[in-house]
Amino acid sequence: MPELPEVETTRRGIEPHILNATVKDIIVREYKLRWRIPKELEQQLPNQTILKVERRAKYLLLKTKSHCLIIHLGMSGSLRILEDHVPAEKHDHVDIILSCNILLRYRDPRKFGALFWTAQNPLLHPRLIDLGLEPLSKKFDDTYLFQQSRKKTVCVKSFIMNAKILVGVGNIYASEALYLAGIDPRRAAGRISKKRYGLLVQAVQKVLTKAIKYGGTTLRDFTKSDGAPGYFAQKLNVYDKNDLPCPSCNQAIKQIKLNQRSSYYCPKCQS
DNA sequence: AATCGCGCCTGACGGC
DNA sequence: TGCCGTCAGGCGCGAT
Numbered sequence: 001m002p003e004l005p006e007v008e009t010t011r012r013g014i015e016p017h018i019l020n021a022t023v024k025d026i027i028v029r030e031y032k033l034r035w036r037i038p039k040e041l042e043q044q045l046p047n048q049t050i051l052k053v054e055r056r057a058k059y060l061l062l063k064t065k066s067h068c069l070i071i072h073l074g075m076s077g078s079l080r081i082l083e084d085h086v087p088a089e090k091h092d093h094v095d096i097i098l099s100c101n102i103l104l105r106y107r108d109p110r111k112f113g114a115l116f117w118t119a120q121n122p123l124l125h126p127r128l129i130d131l132g133l134e135p136l137s138k139k140f141d142d143t144y145l146f147q148q149s150r151k152k153t154v155c156v157k158s159f160i161m162n163a164k165i166l167v168g169v170g171n172i173y174a175s176e177a178l179y180l181a182g183i184d185p186r187r188a189a190g191r192i193s194k195k196r197y198g199l200l201v202q203a204v205q206k207v208l209t210k211a212i213k214y215g216g217t218t219l220r221d222f223t224k225s226d227g228a229p230g231y232f233a234q235k236l237n238v239y240d241k242n243d244l245p246c247p248s249c250n251q252a253i254k255q256i257k258l259n260q261r262s263s264y265y266c267p268k269c270q271s
Numbered sequence: 272a273a274t275c276g277c278g279c280c281t282g283a284c285g286g287c
Numbered sequence: 288t289g290c291c292g293t294c295a296g297g298c299g300c301g302a303t
Contacts, residue, residue: 003296034279034298058297075297076281091281110280112297127299154274163298170296219296220283239296260276262294 002073004135004168005211006222006230007058010079013225014104015053017081018062021098022049030093034074034114037094041117045069045096057131057167061122068122074112080105081225109221132165135204140166142198149189149197158259159189160204169204172217172239175264177203179238184270185263186256210235238264 002010026045031037048064055061060079062069071079084103088095094106094115106115118125133140148165149156157174160166169177178185180203183196192200211217216230219240223229237247242255246266256263 006296072297074280075295108280109282110295110297112279152273158274161297172296217296222296259274 002058002077002216002222003170003173004058004208005173005232006216007060007073007168008055008212009216009224009230010073011053011055011060014079014081017102017225018050018098018104019053020049020051021100021102022047023096024099025097027088027095027097028093029088030111033093033108033111034072035116037115038117041069041115044117056123056128057134057163058170059122059128063122067117067119070114070116070118070122070125070128071106072114072127074108074110074114076110076221077106077108077113078221078223079225080107080223080227131163131167133167135166135168135208140201140205142194142201145197145201146192146194149192152189154189155185155258156183156187156189156192156200157185157261157263160200161261166204168208171261171263172219172236173204173207173211175239176207176237179203179265179270180207182270185258185265238266240264 023045026042028037028042044067050062050064052063058072060071082103082105084097084101091109092105092107096104116125122128133144149159152159157178160169161174177200181200183200211232214230214232214235215224216222217232218229219233238253241253241264243252246253246269249268251266251268253264254267
């Protein structure tokens with residue numbers, strides 16, 4: 001589910017509620033997520049104060065004085081802020097109860113998400129250390145994508161979804177960015193000009209920024225931290241629009257599979 | 272080294 | 288109504 005805009009929307013939603021709050025208790029109902037939730041989290045999180053709420057790639061970083069709780073939402077995860085008496089429902093795996101009578105609730109039906117607890121710099125965690133550039137950072141530019149892509153035979157869509165190159169772009173925004181840039185998603189990454197990578201950089205930044213502005217994309221189960229859906233689904237041009245007309249030229253949008261993922265493009269506008 | 276396909280897990284939906 | 292196959296916003300891993 002969540003790509004960078006949904007994770008950033010979640011971060012912005014929870015930050016004002018949990019910043020400088022002290023953890024009263026943590027309740028873990030299901031340990032078995034993508035990785036097992038460590039016992040140390042339950043033992044050590046209570047009485048710690050949340051001093052920073054940051055994001056790196058699709059990971060949320062809740063920092064205390066001595067530790068960092070790293071949260072990944074996987075495919076179907078969400079975080080919500082609730083009153084501390086609201087009963088848990090199915091798939092509500094973790095509650096973090098805060099001193100101010102609210103709780104941060106982690107729900108994840110498919111259990112592809114993860115919670116890590118680390119005393120070291122979270123950026124050095126094994127799951128984060130090899131991540132590529134943030135797409136909204138200054139370093140992310142045409143030169144970078146061009147250099148990284150030389151001699152690569154993978155299709156450009158898989159290339160921009162590779163977190164070792166570039167983080168935060170998942171299946172929805174990859175299709176959308178390539179549409180905006182006019183690039184055929186099937187094209188080999190190594191056979192795209194620097195000029196076209198310049199267009200792609202602009203497109204990625206534009207679509208992510210706009211999606212954040214609209215609170216992310218809700219297709220099925222994504223909810224913001226207040227339970228409301230994101231509204232960017234209304235702004236999608238091609239994703240999930242097989243056979244519907246291209247907003248620009250009216251040609252039917254095509255759906256294909258690239259590396260086992262559904263991909264959408266306009267056969268006339270993208271080449 | 273790079274690429275590809277599988278598997279983790281639950282739920283929704285369509286066809287029969 | 289039930290059963291079965293397919294699909295879903297991520298991503299690590301092993302085989303090639």
